[in-house]
Amino acid sequence: MLNGQKVVLRAVVRNDLERLCQFNNDLAVELASGGDAPMPQSLERLQAEFDDKVRQGGRDGAEFAIEADGELIGQCALFAFDHVARCCELGITIGDKSYWGRGYGRDTLRTLLDYAFHLLNLRRVFLAVNGNNDRAIRAYRSCGFVEEGRLRAHVWNNGAYVDLVYMGILREEWKRSRT
Numbered sequence: 218m219l220n221g222q223k224v225v226l227r228a229v230v231r232n233d234l235e236r237l238c239q240f241n242n243d244l245a246v247e248l249a250s251g252g253d254a255p256m257p258q259s260l261e262r263l264q265a266e267f268d269d270k271v272r273q274g275g276r277d278g279a280e281f282a283i284e285a286d287g288e289l290i291g292q293c294a295l296f297a298f299d300h301v302a303r304c305c306e307l308g309i310t311i312g313d314k315s316y317w318g319r320g321y322g323r324d325t326l327r328t329l330l331d332y333a334f335h336l337l338n339l340r341r342v343f344l345a346v347n348g349n350n351d352r353a354i355r356a357y358r359s360c361g362f363v364e365e366g367r368l369r370a371h372v373w374n375n376g377a378y379v380d381l382v383y384m385g386i387l388r389e390e391w392k393r394s395r396t
C-alpha cells in the first residue's frame with residue numbers, strides 16, 4: 218500500500234502470523250521493543266486475535282506489515298489517535314535481526330511519517346523508547362524526532378532500570394526533514 222525506497226508497508230495477512238510469532242518470541246527483539254515484560258506467545262493465540270479482528274470487518278487501522286526483498290521483516294503502526302489534537306503514537310519493530318542497522322528502520326519511519334502527515338493530515342506524532350535503545354533513538358533522530366521528555370529509571374529492562382524517553386515530531390519539523 219505504501220512504498221518506501223527499501224520497504225513496502227502493507228496489510229498484515231494471516232500467512233504472516235507464523236513469522237510474526239517467531240519475532241514475538243525472540244527475546245532480543247522483545248527486549249528492544251519495550252512495553253510489557255517479555256512473555257511467550259503461541260501461534261494459536263495470535264491467530265485467534267487476528268480472526269476476531271477479521272470477524273469485526275471494516276478496515277484494519279493504521280497497522281502495517283513491513284516487507285523488504287519480498288519478505289516480511291517486521292511490523293509498524295500508528296495508534297492512540299487523538300482526533301481533536303490531531304496526534305498519534307508510532308510503533309515499529311523489525312523482527313528479522315539480519316535487517317537491523319541497514320537503513321530499513323529509517324525508510325519505514327519516513328514512509329509512515331509521510332502517511333501520517335500527508336495522507337492523514339496529522340499535526341504531531343510521538344513515541345516512547347527505552348533510553349538504552351541507542352539504535353532506535355538514532356533512527357528516530359535521523360527522521361526528525363526530538364526528545365520531548367524522559368521518565369527516569371521508569372522501565373525494568375533486562376536486569377536494570379532504564380529511562381523511558383518520549384520523542385516527537387511536529388508537522389513543520391517533518392516538512393523541514395524532507396527538504
Ligand SMILES: CC(C)(COP(=O)(O)OP(=O)(O)OC[C@H]1O[C@@H](n2cnc3c(N)ncnc32)[C@H](O)[C@@H]1OP(=O)(O)O)[C@@H](O)C(=O)NCCC(=O)NCCS
Pocket residue numbers: 246249250251291309310311312316317318319320321322323324345346347350351352353355356359
Ligand atoms: C529500532 C529499529 C526500528 C531501527 O531500525 P534499523 O533498520 O535497525 O535502523 P537504521 O539502520 O535505519 O538506523 C539505525 C541508526 O542507528 C545506528 N546504529 C546501527 N547499529 C547501531 C547499534 N548497534 N548501536 C547504536 N546505533 C546503531 C545507525 O548508524 C543509524 O544511525 P544514523 O541514522 O545516525 O546513521 C530496529 O532496529 C528494530 O526494530 N529493532 C528491534 C525493536 C525495536 O527496538 N523497536 C523500537 C522500539 S521503541
